[in-house]
Amino acid sequence: MRAIIIIVLCAAALAACTPENSNEITGSIGICTRQLYSAFNPKDMKQCVAACIACERGVTTTCYTSCTLKGAH
Template sequence: MRLLAVILFAFMTAACNQEQDVTGSTQICPMRSYGSYNPRDMNQCVAACKSCDHGNTVTCTTACTLRGAH
C-alpha cells in the first residue's frame, strides 16, 4: 500500500512539470524567416514572435522587451 502511494505521488509530481526543455530550436524559425534577424530590434522581434510563437502584439512586445529589444 505504501509503495502504491509513493508511485502515485511520483506520477502526480511528474505530471505537474509541464515546462518544455529549452533546446535552442526556438531561434531557428526567426533565422529561417528573416535573413538578417536581429533579436534586439523591436520590430523584427515582435514580427518573429507573432509568426513563430503564434503570439499577439501585447504578449510579443512584452516578451521582446524582457529579452532586451528596443
C-alpha cells in the same frame, strides 16, 4: 491513503516540469526566424515581435511583453 495522495501529487508536479514550448528544443523557432530575417536581431523590437507572432503564434501584446523582458528596444 495519504502516501498514495502524496505520490500522485509529486507525479503531477514532476509532469508540470516539462518544457512549455517544445519548438525551442527542436530549434524550429530559430529556423522560422532565419526564414523571416536573414540577419535576425532579437534586440530589435520590430523583428522580435514579428518573429514572435509568426513563429510562436503569439499576439502583439504578449509578444511585446516577451520581447521587452528579453531586452529588445
